[in-house]
Amino acid sequence: MTIADALRVPPGPVDLSSYDAKGTPGFDGDKDDGKAALAALADPLADLQERLFADGRSGGNRRILLVLQGMDTSGKGGVMRHAVGLFDPQGVHIKAFKAPTDEERGHDFLWRIERELPEVGMIGIFDRSHYEDVLIARVRGLADDAEIERRYDAINTIEKLLGDTGTTVVKCMLHVSAEEQKARLLERLENPEKHWKYNPGDIDERALWPDYEQAYEIALERCNTEAAPWHVVPADRKWYRNWAVAALLHETLASFDLGWPAADFDVATERKRLLEQDV
Amino acid sequence: MTIADALRVPPGPVDLSSYDAKGTPGFDGDKDDGKAALAALADPLADLQERLFADGRSGGNRRILLVLQGMDTSGKGGVMRHAVGLFDPQGVHIKAFKAPTDEERGHDFLWRIERELPEVGMIGIFDRSHYEDVLIARVRGLADDAEIERRYDAINTIEKLLGDTGTTVVKCMLHVSAEEQKARLLERLENPEKHWKYNPGDIDERALWPDYEQAYEIALERCNTEAAPWHVVPADRKWYRNWAVAALLHETLASFDLGWPAADFDVATERKRLLEQDV
Numbered sequence: 001m002t003i004a005d006a007l008r009v010p011p012g013p014v015d016l017s018s019y020d021a022k023g024t025p026g027f028d029g030d031k032d033d034g035k036a037a038l039a040a041l042a043d044p045l046a047d048l049q050e051r052l053f054a055d056g057r058s059g060g061n062r063r064i065l066l067v068l069q070g071m072d073t074s075g076k077g078g079v080m081r082h083a084v085g086l087f088d089p090q091g092v093h094i095k096a097f098k099a100p101t102d103e104e105r106g107h108d109f110l111w112r113i114e115r116e117l118p119e120v121g122m123i124g125i126f127d128r129s130h131y132e133d134v135l136i137a138r139v140r141g142l143a144d145d146a147e148i149e150r151r152y153d154a155i156n157t158i159e160k161l162l163g164d165t166g167t168t169v170v171k172c173m174l175h176v177s178a179e180e181q182k183a184r185l186l187e188r189l190e191n192p193e194k195h196w197k198y199n200p201g202d203i204d205e206r207a208l209w210p211d212y213e214q215a216y217e218i219a220l221e222r223c224n225t226e227a228a229p230w231h232v233v234p235a236d237r238k239w240y241r242n243w244a245v246a247a248l249l250h251e252t253l254a255s256f257d258l259g260w261p262a263a264d265f266d267v268a269t270e271r272k273r274l275l276e277q278d279v
Numbered sequence: 280m281t282i283a284d285a286l287r288v289p290p291g292p293v294d295l296s297s298y299d300a301k302g303t304p305g306f307d308g309d310k311d312d313g314k315a316a317l318a319a320l321a322d323p324l325a326d327l328q329e330r331l332f333a334d335g336r337s338g339g340n341r342r343i344l345l346v347l348q349g350m351d352t353s354g355k356g357g358v359m360r361h362a363v364g365l366f367d368p369q370g371v372h373i374k375a376f377k378a379p380t381d382e383e384r385g386h387d388f389l390w391r392i393e394r395e396l397p398e399v400g401m402i403g404i405f406d407r408s409h410y411e412d413v414l415i416a417r418v419r420g421l422a423d424d425a426e427i428e429r430r431y432d433a434i435n436t437i438e439k440l441l442g443d444t445g446t447t448v449v450k451c452m453l454h455v456s457a458e459e460q461k462a463r464l465l466e467r468l469e470n471p472e473k474h475w476k477y478n479p480g481d482i483d484e485r486a487l488w489p490d491y492e493q494a495y496e497i498a499l500e501r502c503n504t505e506a507a508p509w510h511v512v513p514a515d516r517k518w519y520r521n522w523a524v525a526a527l528l529h530e531t532l533a534s535f536d537l538g539w540p541a542a543d544f545d546v547a548t549e550r551k552r553l554l555e556q557d558v
């Protein structure tokens with residue numbers, strides 16, 4: 001079984017309470033094994049990423065867009081540091097989406113998304129994404145019901161277009177439990193080195209936990225397409241979460257089965273030019 | 280002696296032939312020592328980078344802009360992979376400047392530069408930069424003499440403004456020898472996995488080696504300011520080049536002497552709110 005199979009959300013209604021946030025689907029081992037497995041992915045990932053980059057420089061249109069969603073403290077930052085950090089930073093484009101600016105609000109919700117899509121050969125990473133526009137927007141009533149409904153379809157449409165033009169969209173919900181979130185927020189409060197990460201607004205959001213869970217369940221059902229399926233990544237164990245995202249990216253890159261681009265020049269001629277040059 | 284002292288270009292005329300591209304200034308050891316020293320910087324760099332990021336999130340205006348220049352094959356990409364790759368990618372903004380687009384040509388040469396400057400708390404990396412506009416522009420006659428002259432002053436003006444507003448500009452010329460460049464181009468030709476990196480135009484540029492060297496010497500003299508001094512990094516030894524840039528960034532970050540931002544909320548109150556919350 002692939003890691004994608006182990007994490008993919010089946011079609012139909014989603015009940016997050018049936019997903020174990022402490023689980024380690026697709027991985028057989030403990031924390032030390034997980035850290036070793038992550039480190040062992042570094043070299044294969046670097047090789048595959050370079051092939052993707054080379055392909056993009058040679059006329060190919062493939063690229064990856066990793067969409068990371070999850071409640072506060074679910075570890076989007078940790079995934080970035082430990083999994084995305086394994087790649088050559090030249091081939092990675094990270095965008096963290098915050099509350100929309102005034103300019104962004106003057107456009108459709110997908111406008112700011114389209115401007116940050118990865119170029120050919122690149123791995124784009126969205127830390128939060130267009131899904132915020134059906135998550136916090138639904139929970140906080142930032143858009144009316146008809147507009148939220150419209151957005152699910154708009155998301156499916158654009159994700160299909162992306163797939164049709166060479167972008168493999170990999171969507172991960174980092175699934176942390178309410179208890180683990182409490183422990184992580186408490187740690188931020190108890191460690192002065194982490195105070196800067198804490199925001200009193202986090203507690204207000206946390207009070208809406210069931211509403212967010214429901215909004216995720218609806219989004220995971222409505223936008224779980226063939227072109228861009230959802231994965232739920234158990235996130236209570238940081239080592240598993242980091243490994244799982246890296247392994248998913250590895251599997252995706254490997255599936256492209258990319259060789260190295262052929263020379264579009266005559267090698268012997270160039271060799272001669274170089275060796276005869278008086279520099 | 281600091282690594283900055285070891286690499287800094289002294290004021291006055293510059294003669295690149297007096298710099299040994301195989302040298303290892305400021306480092307006592309061989310290749311294995313150099314690789315170990317680079318790896319040993321990973322944890323301190325991560326700690327210092329997080330402090331910089333936290334500072335930026337808490338009202339500070341500090342940031343770093345690393346400007347990487349160098350002839351083809353001098354290893355800008357390698358520095359990115361091995362030195363910049365040590366950082367948390369969330370705190371890094373890399374921009375590779377290519378030949379200007381039509382839109383960019385419709386603006387002053389600094390326009391596209393200003394749009395890519397790092398935000399507070401970030402480490403910006405320029406792979407090539409505004410210096411191309413006094414290097415290739417000079418060698419290839421892409422601008423007239425008066426305009427090139429104007430640009431040295433314009434660069435000094437903007438780099439001073441950057442320094443005045445919290446950006447520490449770290450400028451590195453990766454100094455590769457003509458012989459080593461030949462060896463590296465040859466390697467690209469002889470290894471089919473590297474053909475995609477080779478461009479016949481590289482040989483045409485290489486034919487202009489003395490002109491480029493002179494253009495660098497002038498730029499390194501004219502734009503070697505107190506606010507933004509130049510460093511020449513010997514680049515014939517890849518392990519030294521990677522370590523030297525990482526060490527320079529480490530020294531720069533350490534010089535900020537940043538603590539952790541103080542809480543702007545009452546810790547006890549927040550702790551109570553969290554523990555009493557029924558989620």
